[in-house]
Amino acid sequence: MKEIECEIIEVQDYPIPGILFKDLTPVWKSQDLFNILIDKMTEIWVGCEIDTVASIESRGFIVGAPIAYKLNAGFVPLRKPNKLPREVYSQAVSLEYGETEIQVHKDAFQESKKVLIIDDLLATGGTAIAAFKLIPEDLVVGFGFMVELGGLNGRKKIEEISDVRIESLVIYD
Ligand code: AMP
Numbered sequence: 001m002k003e004i005e006c007e008i009i010e011v012q013d014y015p016i017p018g019i020l021f022k023d024l025t026p027v028w029k030s031q032d033l034f035n036i037l038i039d040k041m042t043e044i045w046v047g048c049e050i051d052t053v054a055s056i057e058s059r060g061f062i063v064g065a066p067i068a069y070k071l072n073a074g075f076v077p078l079r080k081p082n083k084l085p086r087e088v089y090s091q092a093v094s095l096e097y098g099e100t101e102i103q104v105h106k107d108a109f110q111e112s113k114k115v116l117i118i119d120d121l122l123a124t125g126g127t128a129i130a131a132f133k134l135i136p137e138d139l140v141v142g143f144g145f146m147v148e149l150g151g152l153n154g155r156k157k158i159e160e161i162s163d164v165r166i167e168s169l170v171i172y173d
Pocket of ligand 1: 023094125128154
């Protein structure tokens with residue numbers, strides 16, 4: 001998706017030295033590109049009977065919620081610690097630049113049959129794997145990313161634990 005890739009701004013040494021940060025906000029800001037982005041990320045999964053989209057706070061929500069709407073699916077937020085008001089499951093996440101945790105309500109997937117995990121960007125795969133572990137395994141149909149940093153081998157790490165589909169719109173080497 002060249003037209004989307006062209007609008008992504010690379011910021012060197014953000015948020016810490018050594019990280020080449022992909023600033024996706026120009027794509028989201030563009031009326032045309034945001035439309036194309038959501039349409040393209042959605043059409044991959046049409047016909048897969050997805051009933052739940054799970055997205056990761058916070059940038060994942062920007063793409064995950066409109067994709068859920070377009071797929072006529074429900075939306076489950078996977079949130080940073082201490083944001084959800086009821087009982088939660090937690091998973092530790094090791095990021096390209098640090099450590100955190102994500103949480104989900106214990107009853108979030110009670111009625112789900114087919115779950116799609118959406119995030120803005122796949123880097124080392126730590127976040128995606130933590131999300132996967134928060135969802136009953138047999139429910140997950142696939143992962144959808146706006147951007148994939150191929151050199152960080154996140155895809156390989158996901159493939160080591162699951163054989164579900166992994167789809168990214170823009171893939172960097
Ligand atoms: P990871 O767990 O390493 O796959 O990192 C994925 C998450 O961290 C995504 O939700 C991104 O928002 C963020 N992220 C990691 N690396 C970058 C990067 N180089 N540029 C922009 N966002 C990043």
